[in-house]
Amino acid sequence: MRSNVMARTLVSLAAAVGIAAGGLATAGTSQAASAPAAHPVVSLQSGVLATHNFGLSSAQAKNVQRWLQTYWGYTDSIDGQLGTNSWKAFQRCLKQYWGYTGAIDGDPGVNTVKALQRLLQNWGYTGAIDGDPGSGTQAAFKNFANNI
Incomplete structure (x- = not known):
């Protein structure tokens, strides 16, 4: 019991x-x-590297990486992911020829995209040099990647 x-x-x-x-x-x-939703903060310091292909397929990004390897000192793998080291190599090109004045830091921010847009004017980009990697920038970037 x-x-x-x-x-x-x-x-x-x-x-x-x-x-x-x-x-x-x-x-x-x-x-x-009832509280506002918090947005997680992602830090590149955490060891996760961001990839910014701006609409390119992996095959197109590999074409860009091969071009960067041939002309701009890119030494990482040809993996189709435009990460920090790909963008550092691209920034070296953009600094020399396309008016990029920022740091060679591998971050494709507004100033990097503006310089990229100036380069892409030779590949069909007709939009404003505004640093926004929108559809016009992406279409010209694809044209660039397919024809380099």
């Missing part, structure tokens, strides 16, 4: 804890839902 009372007590206690935990979880989610 005593073990039966003990079992009921444990079951009741477990149920009470479960209900309380569920209530706390629900309160937490309802509170979180």
